[in-house]
Amino acid sequence: MSSSARKSPPPPCAIVIFGANGDLTRRLIVPALYNLSRTGLLPPRFSLIGVDHNDRSTDEWRGKIHEFLEEQVGNSGEGALKKVDDKLWSPIADAMSFLKGDFTRDETYADLKKRLAECDKAKDLGGNVLFYMATADRFFPVIAQKLGESGLVDMKECKGFRRLIVEKPFGHDLESAKSLNACLLKYLREDQIFRIDHFLGKETVQNIMALRFANGLFEPIWNRDRIDHVQITVAESIGVGTRGKFYEGTGALRDMVPNHLFQLVAMTAMEPPVSFDAEDVRAKKAEIFKAVHPLTLADVVRGQYDAGAVGADNVPAYRAEDRVAPDSTTETYVALRLTIDNWRWAGVPFYLRTGKRLKARSTEIAIRFKRAPHALFRDTPMGELDADWLIARIQPDEGIRLRFNAKRPGQAMALESVAMDFKYKDYFKQAPSVGYETLIYDCLTGDTTLFQRADQVESAWGVVEPILEGWADSNPRQFPNYAAGSEGPVAANDLLARDGRSWRAIR
Ligand code: BG6
Numbered sequence: 047m048s049s050s051a052r053k054s055p056p057p058p059c060a061i062v063i064f065g066a067n068g069d070l071t072r073r074l075i076v077p078a079l080y081n082l083s084r085t086g087l088l089p090p091r092f093s094l095i096g097v098d099h100n101d102r103s104t105d106e107w108r109g110k111i112h113e114f115l116e117e118q119v120g121n122s123g124e125g126a127l128k129k130v131d132d133k134l135w136s137p138i139a140d141a142m143s144f145l146k147g148d149f150t151r152d153e154t155y156a157d158l159k160k161r162l163a164e165c166d167k168a169k170d171l172g173g174n175v176l177f178y179m180a181t182a183d184r185f186f187p188v189i190a191q192k193l194g195e196s197g198l199v200d201m202k203e204c205k206g207f208r209r210l211i212v213e214k215p216f217g218h219d220l221e222s223a224k225s226l227n228a229c230l231l232k233y234l235r236e237d238q239i240f241r242i243d244h245f246l247g248k249e250t251v252q253n254i255m256a257l258r259f260a261n262g263l264f265e266p267i268w269n270r271d272r273i274d275h276v277q278i279t280v281a282e283s284i285g286v287g288t289r290g291k292f293y294e295g296t297g298a299l300r301d302m303v304p305n306h307l308f309q310l311v312a313m314t315a316m317e318p319p320v321s322f323d324a325e326d327v328r329a330k331k332a333e334i335f336k337a338v339h340p341l342t343l344a345d346v347v348r349g350q351y352d353a354g355a356v357g358a359d360n361v362p363a364y365r366a367e368d369r370v371a372p373d374s375t376t377e378t379y380v381a382l383r384l385t386i387d388n389w390r391w392a393g394v395p396f397y398l399r400t401g402k403r404l405k406a407r408s409t410e411i412a413i414r415f416k417r418a419p420h421a422l423f424r425d426t427p428m429g430e431l432d433a434d435w436l437i438a439r440i441q442p443d444e445g446i447r448l449r450f451n452a453k454r455p456g457q458a459m460a461l462e463s464v465a466m467d468f469k470y471k472d473y474f475k476q477a478p479s480v481g482y483e484t485l486i487y488d489c490l491t492g493d494t495t496l497f498q499r500a501d502q503v504e505s506a507w508g509v510v511e512p513i514l515e516g517w518a519d520s521n522p523r524q525f526p527n528y529a530a531g532s533e534g535p536v537a538a539n540d541l542l543a544r545d546g547r548s549w550r551a552i553r
Contacts, residue, residue: 056490058091059174059206060165062158064149064189065181066096066107070213072114074244075180076138078482080115083134087487093165094141097158099148107144149185155196162198173206176489183215187229194233201235211240211489214305215296216498219514220507227500240489241498245306247481250444250470252496254313254411257438257446264436265318267415269390274433275545277412278310280400281552283356284407285530286378290369297376299348299513302400304506305498308335310440311396314411315386324495328502335505337388343516347537349379350522351403354530361403361530375521378402379528381538383545384509397542397549403530405552409440412550432463435550445469 061079063071082088096107116130145161147154162175177199179189190210193199199208212230217223230239245251258264267273280302286293293301312331319326353363364370364378379401386396415434435449446468454460470476488496498506528535533552542548 055087056089056487057174058089058169058171059176059490060093060095060162060171061176061178062095062097062162063178063180064097064185065179066098066144067100067102067110068098068180070180071096072111073118074482075178075486076111076115077118078486079138080119080130080134081483082487083137084131085483087483088137089490091169091171092137092141093143093162093169093171094138095143095145095158095161095165097145097147097149097154099146101146102144104142104144108139108142111142112139149181149192150188152192152196155192155198159196159198171206173204174208175204175206176209176211178211179213181213183213186212186226190230190233199234199238201238207238207492208234209238209240209489209492210234211242211486213242214244215300216241216305216503217507218296218300220504220511223503223507227504231500236500237492237494239497239500240485240494241503242485243305243309243498244481244485245309245440246496247483247485248440249481249484250438250440251310251313253446254310254438259318270392270394272415273394274414274416275394275547276314276396277410277414277550278307278314278396278398279408279410279412279550279552280307280310281404281406281408282400282402283404283531285351285361285403286364286367286370288368290367293378294370294374294376298378298380298400298402299510299517303380303382303398304503304510307398307400308506308509310411311384311398314413315391315396317390322495324493327495328499332499332502332505333388334386335502335509337386337391338509339385339387341382341384341509341512343513343520345384345541346380346382346513347535347541348377348517348522349381349401349528349535349538350374350376350525351378351401351528351530352526354403354532356403356405356531363526363530364403365526375525377517377522377525379404379534379538381534381541382513383541395545395547397547399534399538399549401528401534405531405533407442408552410550411438411440413437443469444471 063075065071079088112130112135119130143161145157147157165171166173177193179186181189193210197203199210201208217226258268312334315334316330317333319330351364353366354361365372365374381397381399384396384398385391385394413436417433432449432451437447437449439445439447448466449463451461452464454462485496533549539549
């Protein structure tokens with residue numbers, strides 16, 4: 047990222063995608079490259095090598111990818127023609143070549159080495175290579191190992207940069223995350239590794255830093271003296287769709303909490319870094335996970351959706367979804383209460399919740415300030431006299447809202463909670479970027495600020511580890527416990543009610 051305006055294209059390089067025929071490549075990576083082409087931020091010379099195990103010619107690969115891109119652009123509602131613009135697509139199309147290879151075999155890496163040398167010779171890429179692991183996570187260790195053993199990421203042997211993007215999920219628990227880190231760090235240096243959490247690419251998430259640190263207004267009140275509590279919601283209205291098999295072994299906690307939700311916690315809670323240098327920012331974020339008070343099962347509520355209606359659509363229960371066990375105990379919802387044991391946040395609870403098939407898609411960070419201390423308005427019913435809220439809306443309707451009390455017109459001194467709104471699309475006349483192009487650009491330019499460091503990932507897993515262990519020993523008996531289209535299980539309300547608080551409505 048991020049403190050300076052982005053103007054210059056990255057240096058020439060080769061981009062190697064492992065998992066070239068996979069969902070991620072066509073749904074996110076290639077569209078991100080297309081968006082970089084639109085903003086003139088593709089490398090001036092580059093090769094795009096797709097590696098996968100299927101038999102496919104370069105023409106076939108290019109054709110398939112183009113088809114998907116056409117579909118996405120067509121559905122995006124952007125542009126009058128809603129067609130792929132050939133001027134933007136042709137630098138990508140020209141750079142593409144397919145390499146058939148099994149990720150677990152040495153020959154693949156020997157072939158890749160040869161292909162990279164040819165591309166470098168033809169296009170003068172300075173030896174720069176970005177490797178992208180867009181495969182199932184079981185291949186991450188073997189790809190890292192084979193890249194290492196074949197000398198492809200060895201900075202002593204290679205000229206130019208050698209970087210590796212590692213997708214989510216990064217491990218399954220603390221132990222597996224540690225072992226993946228150990229494997230990566232055996233072959234690569236930390237600054238060669240880019241662990242992606244796509245939430246960090248979202249402009250509205252980065253905007254939290256701008257809000258906090260580019261304004262004199264908020265930081266002085268950003269602490270336990272003024273803030274009552276924080277609510278972080280990542281609600282989804284979609285179900286598991288075609289990902290039943292993956293989700294069965296994952297669940298909402300692993301899928302969303304130590305990564306996406308904790309990134310939002312870190313952005314909200316971190317101390318100001320001394321600069322926007324990657325290491326300064328990452329060090330401040332890492333401190334937060336170290337300061338989280340150990341969780342117990344009493345701090346967490348899990349849920350699983352039943353059949354119900356989301357908007358006008360009747361939808362099935364989780365247990366009736368494709369490739370999901372009819373008696374599945376996988377959670378599709380999790381709410382938790384955490385506290386951060388440091389000077390700024392002691393005694394301020396952070397309530398987190400995320401779930402599928404909830405009432406609406408809504409991701410927000412809501413900061414609730416303490417009530418006015420003086421009882422001037424003691425005759426005003428407390429229900430009406432709400433405390434002030436600052437709400438960072440991450441998606442949809444990206445923006446920031448400040449809620450405060452104002453006098454209702456009329457003779458009586460009646461109060462009402464009103465809102466001041468900043469909306470990205472009204473102000474900047476464009477939707478904020480969704481993330482992947484920012485992250486890929488940052489990898490191409492070597493900026494690690496928006497990527498997770500090994501210690502960060504491990505401490506995040508460390509925070510949820512007691513819950514994973516506790517749940518493993520106790521199957522939930524009451525599943526399913528919330529209807530699709532609702533706001534989640536009733537028990538999640540109790541988590542806040544115990545503290546005399548309640549969740550904001552999901553809308
Ligand atoms: C992914 C999870 O990492 O994030 C999905 O695996 C989830 O289950 C998705 O739906 C949410 O991302 P976004 O950008 O759509 O909010």
